[in-house]
Amino acid sequence: MAVQTTTYALSGQRALVTGGSRGIGRSIALGLARCGANVAVNYRGAAEAAAEVVAAIKDHDRTAVAVQADVTDPKSVDRLLDAAESAIGPIDLLVNNAGIVRRSPFLDIAKEEWDAVLHTNLDGPFLVGQAVARRMVQRGIRGRIINVASTSSKDAGLNLTHYCVSKAGVSMLTKMMALELAGHGINVNEVNPGLIETDLTRGYLQNEANRQFRLSRIPMKRIGDPEEIVGAVLFLASHDARLMTGASVYVDGGVTIW
Numbered sequence: 001m002a003v004q005t006t007t008y009a010l011s012g013q014r015a016l017v018t019g020g021s022r023g024i025g026r027s028i029a030l031g032l033a034r035c036g037a038n039v040a041v042n043y044r045g046a047a048e049a050a051a052e053v054v055a056a057i058k059d060h061d062r063t064a065v066a067v068q069a070d071v072t073d074p075k076s077v078d079r080l081l082d083a084a085e086s087a088i089g090p091i092d093l094l095v096n097n098a099g100i101v102r103r104s105p106f107l108d109i110a111k112e113e114w115d116a117v118l119h120t121n122l123d124g125p126f127l128v129g130q131a132v133a134r135r136m137v138q139r140g141i142r143g144r145i146i147n148v149a150s151t152s153s154k155d156a157g158l159n160l161t162h163y164c165v166s167k168a169g170v171s172m173l174t175k176m177m178a179l180e181l182a183g184h185g186i187n188v189n190e191v192n193p194g195l196i197e198t199d200l201t202r203g204y205l206q207n208e209a210n211r212q213f214r215l216s217r218i219p220m221k222r223i224g225d226p227e228e229i230v231g232a233v234l235f236l237a238s239h240d241a242r243l244m245t246g247a248s249v250y251v252d253g254g255v256t257i258w
């Protein structure tokens with residue numbers, strides 16, 4: 001997939017991307033750097049992948065740092081922000097992207113599995129979003145926050161109760177943050193990807209029956225590439241989106257038309 005061709009003026013922006021080591025977050029981190037932003041790349045375990053993203057950003061003559069942190073842990077989140085800010089300065093753009101999926105029938109979901117999904121996908125954006133927003137407010141930064149939700153925030157999916165509930169929660173979190181932060185000049189929006197081929201979905205999509213079933217539901221009849229999520233994020237990060245807050249942007253091949 002060709003990288004993005006549209007460009008936005010994000011020079012001097014200091015961005016933090018959670019889960020920036022792989023998949024959609026990796027593409028977003030690189031896209032922001034191509035538009036001039038300096039980027040802190042958060043990861044949980046994939047240190048080598050995060051280092052590769054940082055090296056690619058530095059090739060664009062931007063400042064970048066990889067920061068290991070678990071977004072489910074408030075202390076880890078504080079350390080993440082301290083490390084990110086000491087490397088690139090106060091954050092004025094946050095992309096809450098880190099996420100996981102588990103697939104189990106409703107009747108079989110163990111409490112530990114429920115917790116893992118809800119903690120990562122919902123507590124994570126809450127904890128990082130609140131910590132970043134507090135610092136923005138303290139410093140008078142009129143920043144941007146972009147949550148990566150999913151079409152699963154409004155479409156139910158078999159064996160995905162915990163995932164769909166977590167993403168529906170992210171959508172309401174986006175609206176509440178937008179509502180309460182508007183007075184501080186902080187815009188909060190979300191991007192809702194459809195089915196994108198990444199490590200998150202690869203195992204599921206290797207099953208041909210799963211792939212064909214999902215394709216049959218997508219009007220555009222194809223699965224997306226992480227690069228195809230970047231443009232929406234860059235737009236929401238840009239001056240052109242200055243009047244937008246609390247909005248959901250679906251990038252999904254039409255699957256939510258039904």
Ligand SMILES: NC(=O)c1ccc[n+]([C@@H]2O[C@H](COP(=O)([O-])OP(=O)(O)OC[C@H]3O[C@@H](n4cnc5c(N)ncnc54)[C@H](OP(=O)(O)O)[C@@H]3O)[C@@H](O)[C@H]2O)c1
Binds near residue numbers: 021045148
């Ligand atoms: N792929 C899709 O079809 C799709 C569709 C809709 C929405 N989304 C959403 O898009 C986002 C990115 O998904 P993806 O497909 O790019 O997934 P991915 O390729 O599996 O990458 C997930 C990223 O999240 C990080 N991460 C996971 N748990 C974390 C934690 N506790 N703390 C910090 N980082 C953590 C991972 O870090 P490590 O590499 O260090 O493990 C990795 O960088 C997720 O929120 C997902 O729900 C994806």
